[in-house]
Amino acid sequence: MSADVVTGRLIDRFGRLHTDLRISVTDRCNLRCTYCMPEEVVFRPREELLTYEEIARVAAVASRLGVRTIRVTGGEPLVRRDLAVLVRQLVAIPGVDEVALTTNGILLADQARALREAGLTRLNVSLDSLREEVFERIARRAGVARVLAGLTAAKRAGFRMIRINAVSIRGLTEAEILPLAEFCRREGFHLRFIEFMPLDADGAWAREQVLSGAEVRAILERSLGPLRRVEQPPSSDAGQPAVDYAWADGGGRVGFIDPVTQPFCGRCDRLRLTADGQLRNCLFSTVEWDARRVLREGGDDPTLAALLRDCVAAKRAAHGIDTPAFDRPARAMYQIGG
Ligand code: SAM
Ligand code: SF4
Secondary structure: OOHHHOOOOOEOOOOOEOOEEEEEOOOOOOOOOOOOOOOOOOOOOHHHOOOHHHHHHHHHHHHHOOOOEEEEEOOOHHHOOOHHHHHHHHHOOOOOOEEEEEEOOOOHHHHHHHHHHOOOOEEEEEOOOOOHHHHHHHHOOOOHHHHHHHHHHHHHOOOOOEEEEEEEEOOOOHHHHHHHHHHHHHHOOEEEEEEOOOOOOOOOOOHHHEOOHHHHHHHHHHHHOOEEEOOOOOOOOOOOOOEEEEEOOOOOEEEEEOOOOOOOHHHOOEEEEOOOOEEEOOOOOOOOEEHHHHHHOOOOHHHHHHHHHHHHHOOOOOOOOOOOOOOOOOOOHHHHOO
């Protein structure tokens, strides 16, 4: 079969068009966040991880099937050597409009400029607390000063839209909410709160620990004044899971990603590629499609395209976290790619 037969779009049984690909480049990380990784971890052997060429090949086939945005994630993507080289390859794929990165920021100070020069446009930096003691309780490692240095370097490198992602966990992060909001308002970062999902490696997630976006909003409004929901124009970033709110005083915006209390499965446009080359149609998928095997057994582009189509075709209507039938995936967040 000729490579030219890769046509069509990735539309599932529920009419959802898939245009966003999340690529994990490693399961390794320099932090050990309790909601993601275990304290002691055995990483995948390096030879099981896709090479940059293999990743770019899957991305190129996906782009021929309508993928327009790519987010690089992990594990911690900046621990993988020469990540800017991959970014450059992804940016060069015809049809790809945007390449973004999610990082914990620990190594960002050294790499921000190279990433910007490689064509990275959007940056999400995860930061749950500005207080070192709380940061360490969550991440089991030190880090606030390095993340802040990374953010400064990112601004200097010319990243304009920098988002800060903070996970909300009842009994753990309530006191971090206001300081983070004030910091982001002052510095011009777009803060987003994410509800705790059942993807921690320790399997300790409990529904009661989910501090909902609505509760976080109430905490913010009590101290910083009213928030007004911002309606997204229909054309913009339709699969975007965050619901944005604007401060009444004009001091920027704050977003809420509420996968547990306000699932956005109905407008999900995402596909995932794990670091070891497995395609997934959902964070909570319990099935994977083996792209690495296709790549390493000499499969052609139409075979990869068929795998992508199969993966999308099997997507369920919703993750069902809040239903009795919910089945946790065998992999934790760091093994999937957030
Ligand atoms: N290491 C990078 C980082 O932390 O930004 C990228 C990978 S990390 C898995 C991506 C995002 O997933 C981070 O913002 C992290 O806070 C979030 N995350 C990890 N485990 C989560 C969980 N159980 N529930 C909600 N968000 C989670
Ligand atoms: Fe590492 Fe990111 Fe997971 Fe934290 S959330 S352990 S930084 S991969």
